[in-house]
Amino acid sequence: MGLVIDFRPAQPADYPEIARITRDSYLSAGHFDSAEHPYMQQIQRVAERAEAAQIWVALREGELVGAVTLASYGEPFADIALPGELLMRILVVDPAVQRGGIGRAMVAGVIEVARSLPGIEAVSLSTGDDWTSAHALYRSLGFQRVPERDWTVERETEPKTLAWLRVYRLEV
Template sequence: MINFRPAQPEDYDEIARITRDSYLAAGYFDSAEHPYMRQIEQVERRAEAAQLWVAERADQVAGAVTLARHGERFADIALPDELEMRILVVDPAAQRSGIGKAMVMAVIELARTLDGIEAVSLTTGKDWHSAHALYRSLGFSRVPERDWPVPDTEIWLQVYRLEL
C-alpha cells in the first residue's frame, strides 16, 4: 500500500537523497554537482515556496513530488487554472513498483479538489522516455508551444497538460 501525504521537515534529507539518486541513476546528469542538481536538492527551499508531498511504502519515503500554483515562487509554467507538478522522483530501489504512477494519480485526485484548478501541468526532460511514457499513459498531452528553458542551465524541458 502506498500512502501519499504532505512532506514534513524530517523527510527533507530523504527527499534530497531520493532526488539525487533517481536523477543520477536515470542518467539525466553525470554529476550531483550539475547546477540544476544542486538546485533541486535544496528541499527546504522548495518546501518554503511550494507544496512538497511524499509517497510512503512500508513507512519508508519512496518518492516525492513538488506542487505549485500559478504565481507561487516555485511555479515555472503553471497557468492560473493549473496545478504544476515538478520534480517527481522515485527512489531507485523502489522504481518499477508503481510508486511513480500512484503519485501522479494522487496529484490528479488532489488537483480535482482544489478550487479554480482545471488541469495538471508538468515539465520533463526531452530524453526522459520513461517519464514521457508514464504521462502519456495517464492521459497527459504534450503542449510544445509551452516548452520551457531552465534558467542558468542548458536544459530545455517539455510541457505536458492533463485536463481534469
C-alpha cells in the first residue's frame, strides 16, 4: 500500500504545529541561521498568515506532517501571482519525515485544489535558486520554468547580497 496523506484546510488547533514544522524545516535546510530572523518570525505567525491566505495541511495517520500556503492574485500573500494563478508558497514538511513522498503528495493536493477553484488556470511558485531538490520535484510534476518572472530579495546580511528566486508554473 502506498503513502496515504489527508490534505485539508488548516484549523486553528493546527497552528502551533505548523509553526514548529515551518521553523524546523527552514532551519534544517540551512535557509536561515536562526529562528529569530525577521522572515522566520513572520512565517511562524501562522494565525496572522491564515487571516490573509489559505493554509492547507498534510496528515499521515492523523499526524500533521506538512503545510503549505495558497493565495490568489490580489491577496496579500500572492506577491508574484498573475490573474488566474494560485500561488503556492511556504511548503514545508517536518524534517523527521522528509524524503518520504509527503511534499509530492502535498503539491498534488494543491493542484487538485487549484482545479476546483473558479477562475484559476495555473499554479505558480517561487523557489530558491539553489534548492535543487525542490526544482526536481516541481519539474517532475509538470511545472515549467518561467525565467522572465524570476526575482530577487535582499538578504539581511552584511554586506547585503541578493537571493535569486526561480518561478515555476503549471497550467491546470
